[in-house]
Amino acid sequence: MSEPDSQEQIAVVLPDGSELAVDADATVEDCAYEIGPGLGSDTVAGKLDGDLVAKEQPVYDGAELEIVTDGSEEYLEVMRHSASHCLAQAVCRHYDDVDLAIGPPTDEGFYYDFDNLDIDEEELSELEREMEEIIAEDYEIEREDLSIDDARERLADEPYKLELLEEFAEETDTVSFYSQGEWEDLCAGPHVDSTGEIGAIELLEIAGAYWRGDEENTMQTRIYGTAFEDESDLEEFLERKQEAEKRDHRRIGNEMDLFSIQDVTGPGLPLYHPPGKTVLKELEDFVADLNDDAGYDYVETPHVFKTDLWHRSGHYENYADDMFIFDVGDDEFGLKPMNCPGHAAIFQDHSWSYRDLPIRYAENGKVYRKEQRGELSGLSRVWAFTIDDGHLFVSPDQIESEVEEIMDMIVEVLETFDLEYEMALATRPEKSVGSDEIWEKAESQLESVLEARDLDYEVEAGDGAFYGPKIDFAFEDAIGRDWDGPTVQLDFNMPERFDLNYVGEDNEEHRPVMIHRALYGSYERFFMMLIEHYEGRFPLWLAPEQVRVLPISDDNLGYAQQVANEFDDFRVEVDGRDSTLERKIRAAHDDRVPYQIIVGDNEEEAGNISVRDRFEDQEYDVEIDEFRGHLEVERDEQRTEPDFLQ
DSSP states (O other), rough: OOOOOOOOOOEOOOOTTTTEEEETTTTTTHHHHHHOOHHHHHHHHEEEEEEEEETOOOOOOOOOOEOTTTSSSTTTHHHHHHHHHHHHHHHHHHHHSSSEEOOOOOSSOOOEEESSOOOGGGGGHHHHHOOOOOOOOBBEEEEEEEHHHHHHHHTTOOOOOOOOOHHHTTTTTTEEEEEEEEEEEEEOOOOOOOOOGGOOEEEEEEEEEEGGGGGOOOOOOEEEEEEEEHHHHHHHHHHHHHHHHHHHHHHHHHHTOOOOOOTTOTTTOOOHHEEEHHHHHHHHHHHHHHHTTTTTTEOOOSSSSEEEHHHHHHHHHGGGSSSSSEEEEEEEEEOOOSSSSHHHHHHHTSOBGGGGGGHHHHEEEEEEEOOOOOGOOOOTTTSSEEEEEEEEOOOOOHHHHHHHHHHHHHHHHHHHHEEEEEEEEOOOSSSSOHHHHHHHHHHHHHHHHHHHHOOOOOEEETTTTBBBBBEEEEEOOOSSSSEEEEEEEEOOOOHEEEEEEEEOOOOOOOOOOOEEEEEEEEEHHHHHHHHHHTOOOTTTTTTTEEEEEESSSSGGGGHHHHHTTTTSSOOEEEEEOOOHHHHHHHHHTTTTTTTTEEEEEHHHHHHHHHEETTTTEEEEOOOOHHHHHHHHHHHHHHHHOOOOOO
C-alpha cells in the first residue's frame, strides 16, 4: 500500500516505446529531468501525442512524449514563434494605439496581425532594427499563468485578445501570458528562453488579412517575416525566395498571355487566353491518352446539382460552408465541389455483375469551392478549377491490380515532367467508416503494391480519408519546393451511402469499393506549378508557340512564309514586323519560344535555314527536312528541353 504522502504516478510513452513513470502533476520539463539532468536543462518544448506544447505543459497518463531541444526539427518553429513576439514588441514601441491580433509561426517564417496600424514597406527596415535591438537585449521570456478573470482585467484594452480569451474560457480556467522586457502577450507558447536565442531575422512584406480569415470581419495589417538560426541559412532562404519571385506564375502568365483573373468576372475565376488554353489542351490530351490505354470511359456531370445529392454523399455536412448554394423555386441547388457523387450516381443507374467490373469513369470535371477572398492567389487557390478525375468501382480482390495500374499512370506523368517525387501511405484515422477487416485488408493491399515495387515510402498514420486509406505523391520543383501531387484513395463510404451493388459469382449482391484517383490533382494548380517549374520555358510539346520564323529583311518575308508552311504540324508564327533581326531574336527569347528559324538571302538562295534555340545556340545551313524530323521526335517523345543544338 502507498504511503499517505506519496504522489500518484502516471506513465508517459517515450519515442523508443518505453514508459516513464512520473508524478501526476509533472510537466514536459519535469519528465525531461527524470530522463536526465542534461536533457532537462536543454528542454525548449515538448510534443504530446504529436502536438507541439510548452515545456510547462502538464503531461497525462498514456501520452506519447517527445522532448524538443535546440537540436530538434521543431526548434525552428519555436524560435519563429518567439520572433513573431519580437516583431509585435517592436511595433508597439514605434506605433501608438495598435491593437494586437495573432502572431503564429509558419512553414517559412512567421507573421503578426495588427489593427489600427498605418505602415508601408519602407518602414520595415526600421522595425527590423528595433527587433535586432530587442534580440541584443536578451530579455528573458517568462511565462505566467492567470485565471480567466485576471486575464480579462489585463486585456481590457485589447479587443481581439478578449475575443480569443472568451473562446479559451469555454475549455479552461487558466491561460498563459509570455513577457519579454516591458511587453507581454496572451499566448500558449512554446517559446525559447530569451530573445537572445532568436537567430537571424528579416521582415519580408506587408499584406492585408481578415480577422480570423473571415471576409466579413475587419481587414487587418499583416507583417510577414522569417527567422533562422544563422545568417547563412537566412541568406539561402532569401536567394530561394528571390528565385521564386522571378518564377511567379502570375507575372509570367501575364507576360505570356496565358490567363487572367479580372474584377469583372469575379475573384478566383480564371480566364484562359489562347496560349494558356493551348498548354491546358496538351495536358488534357496527355491524360486522355493514358485513360484510353487504361480502359476508362469518359462521362460528364453538370456543374450544378440539387443539394439532395450532397446530403446523400455526406459532403453537405462537411462542405456546405465552402459551397455556392442557391434556391430555385422550392429546391436548393449547389455548384459541385467534387465530381465523385455524380460518378456514383451514374454507376447506381445500372445493374452490374462481377463480370463487368472494374468500371472506370474519367472526367475533366469543373468544380467550385468558395475559398475566402483573402486566400485566393493566382491559379494556386481559386473558386473554379478542373480535376482530371477518375473513379473506379471494383471488387475487393481487384483493388491491388487497379492501384498498380494507377500507380503506373501517375509515375508516367511525373517522370514525363522530370519531377522528383516521394510517396506516403496514409492509414486509418480515428473517425472512419468501414469494418476493421476491410481497413486492414485495404491498407495491406496498398502496402503490398508499394513493397512489390521496392519503393521508398513513409507511413502517415491516421492521415487517411475517413472513407479509406490512400497513397499520396509529393513532388519537388526546379528550386526545391515541395508540392502535393497525385493521389490514389480507397473509399468504402460512397458505395454505402449510394447503396451501390454488383452481383457476385455466388449470385448475391456485394458492395463495390470505389477508388478515387487524380493524375495531376487539378489542372489549375498543376499548370501553375509547371509555369514556375519551367519559368515559362515549356518543353516543345507544351509550348504555346513552338517555332518562330524570323526573316532578316522584308525581302525574305515570302521565303519565311514558305518555310513556316513546311512546319504546319507545329505551332509556328512568322515575325513579319519591320524591325531589326536583333530585336526579333530578343522578342522570341523573351516570349520563351523553344526554337527560332532565321532566314536571310543566304538561306533563301540555298533553300535551307538557320536554327537558334532558347539557350542562344545557333547552327547555320540546316536542311528543312532534318530540322522538321528532329522536332517531330522531340515533340512525340515529350522531351523536357530543346535539344537540336545540344
